[in-house]
Amino acid sequence: MISLRGVTLTYPNGVRALDDVDLEVAKGSFVFLVGHSGTGKSSLLKLLYREMRPTAGEVTVDNIRVDKLRRSRVPALRRNIGVVFQDFKLLTHKTVWENVAFALQVTGANTKDVKRQVPRSLDLVGLSHKSRMLPSELSGGEQQRAAIARALVNNPKILLCDEPTGNLDPSNTTEIMELLQRINLKGTTVLVATHNAAAVDRMRRRVVRLEDGRILHDDERGYYFRGLGQTQVLSG
Amino acid sequence: MDWGKLKFFLGEVGTNFTRNAAMQFTAIGTVAVTIVLLGAFLYVRDTLTSFGTGMLSKIEVAVYLADDVDDTQAKAIAVKFAQDRRIAGAAYIPKREGLRRMRSLLGKDFDTSLLTSNPLPNAFHVRVREPDAVPAVAASIAKYPGVAKTDYAADTVTKLLRIADLLGRVGLVMIGLLVVTAAIIIANTIRLTVFARRREIAIMQLVGATNMYIRMPFIAEGMLAGILGAAVALGVLFVARLELIPKLAATLAFVPFHANEPLLAGQCLAVGAAVGFIAAWFSVGRYLRV
Numbered sequence: 001m002i003s004l005r006g007v008t009l010t011y012p013n014g015v016r017a018l019d020d021v022d023l024e025v026a027k028g029s030f031v032f033l034v035g036h037s038g039t040g041k042s043s044l045l046k047l048l049y050r051e052m053r054p055t056a057g058e059v060t061v062d063n064i065r066v067d068k069l070r071r072s073r074v075p076a077l078r079r080n081i082g083v084v085f086q087d088f089k090l091l092t093h094k095t096v097w098e099n100v101a102f103a104l105q106v107t108g109a110n111t112k113d114v115k116r117q118v119p120r121s122l123d124l125v126g127l128s129h130k131s132r133m134l135p136s137e138l139s140g141g142e143q144q145r146a147a148i149a150r151a152l153v154n155n156p157k158i159l160l161c162d163e164p165t166g167n168l169d170p171s172n173t174t175e176i177m178e179l180l181q182r183i184n185l186k187g188t189t190v191l192v193a194t195h196n197a198a199a200v201d202r203m204r205r206r207v208v209r210l211e212d213g214r215i216l217h218d219d220e221r222g223y224y225f226r227g228l229g230q231t232q233v234l235s236g
Numbered sequence: 237m238d239w240g241k242l243k244f245f246l247g248e249v250g251t252n253f254t255r256n257a258a259m260q261f262t263a264i265g266t267v268a269v270t271i272v273l274l275g276a277f278l279y280v281r282d283t284l285t286s287f288g289t290g291m292l293s294k295i296e297v298a299v300y301l302a303d304d305v306d307d308t309q310a311k312a313i314a315v316k317f318a319q320d321r322r323i324a325g326a327a328y329i330p331k332r333e334g335l336r337r338m339r340s341l342l343g344k345d346f347d348t349s350l351l352t353s354n355p356l357p358n359a360f361h362v363r364v365r366e367p368d369a370v371p372a373v374a375a376s377i378a379k380y381p382g383v384a385k386t387d388y389a390a391d392t393v394t395k396l397l398r399i400a401d402l403l404g405r406v407g408l409v410m411i412g413l414l415v416v417t418a419a420i421i422i423a424n425t426i427r428l429t430v431f432a433r434r435r436e437i438a439i440m441q442l443v444g445a446t447n448m449y450i451r452m453p454f455i456a457e458g459m460l461a462g463i464l465g466a467a468v469a470l471g472v473l474f475v476a477r478l479e480l481i482p483k484l485a486a487t488l489a490f491v492p493f494h495a496n497e498p499l500l501a502g503q504c505l506a507v508g509a510a511v512g513f514i515a516a517w518f519s520v521g522r523y524l525r526v
Contacts, residue, residue, distance in 0.1 A: 111240025
């Protein structure tokens, strides 16, 4: 589903965000991208939805060479990829329902589809009862769920999450992670860049650790720190 | 037609349009001023052109005969006119007819009853085929025996047309500059809207809206400002026409005030819409580079 081959990304200021990265992500899998801030997690996600282009190497998403994609084809790519951020990026003057519908409306969906898809997506994240509220009336966890509903309303094959729980307390974090797991079980490929060691350790999913723009290790059913559960780190 | 889609789109345009009311007002005002000038200019140009070409097609050489020329001699002169290829035709205007025409032309302004005798000579009005040939024809007729004087207005008319042409060029340049100014003001207004909506634009791009789709509400906003400005301008021009033209026409009786008004109104609206469109296209485009 996702494939990076020899991907290098150098910023104009000379900083090397990614350095010869190879990564394969199978369809329907769930992958954590972990590592310190500035180790290239966000940059890697940005390459996938073509917010950036690699300096060298190949980026393939759903059989599309994203690095070579013409600008006019980018919207079509992004309709296949849902993206969720730490700061939710909800529109404050629109209700939850309108925020979710917005993603469909601006891609030219007709009213019938909007009326069918939005409730389905809100139901999936458990926000149907708050659809008329403004984001400011919701808790952080609920706002993130609204953002996830928006990311999913197009039925994307891939969901990318950049620090989705960065602004959330532990109980909301757990809720969001469980939601992402549910979404993954429905067949969506999920990539989560995160700092949250506890959440990663609880999930026991594939963990890819980036350090200085390189993949340091890549474990199926891994921990945030290799070989160590979070509890061991805390007690040690 | 999907009414939900249309409602959403119009809602977006409405939000854009009302976000910077003061700037929007300035933009509409600038377009209005520009289009008032454009409309007035086009009207004057139309009038001058139709006036000038009307006169040019009617250019005649007035041939005044000496007082002692009798009918036989006048007929001989008429025959010579008929032989001249450059001459399209000639009409004989006896002095009594000349006076009658002068009376009807001047109306009450000139009291001809005060005249004790008819001061006008017998005359021919000679129509020339090509306006360019008028001076030469007039000169050769002047040498005919019995001809006292020839007179023609060609010089004045060609000068008038040349001045109209020059005014037209200068006016077009000035109006071009005004149009550019209006476009810049609209573009700035839209840039403010674009800036105010940068979060929405970012999300639109993220979820896969096409650049064309993102542009459309802003383009509609620009065109709306342009068309509203043009509409205000047309209102002003309409009132001006009702109030001003009858007064001008009374003063300048010989100028036929005339223009194709529906066409002018259409041109003004089209210029307004085009200015808005171009301004919006460029000001949004700069924000859409991925």
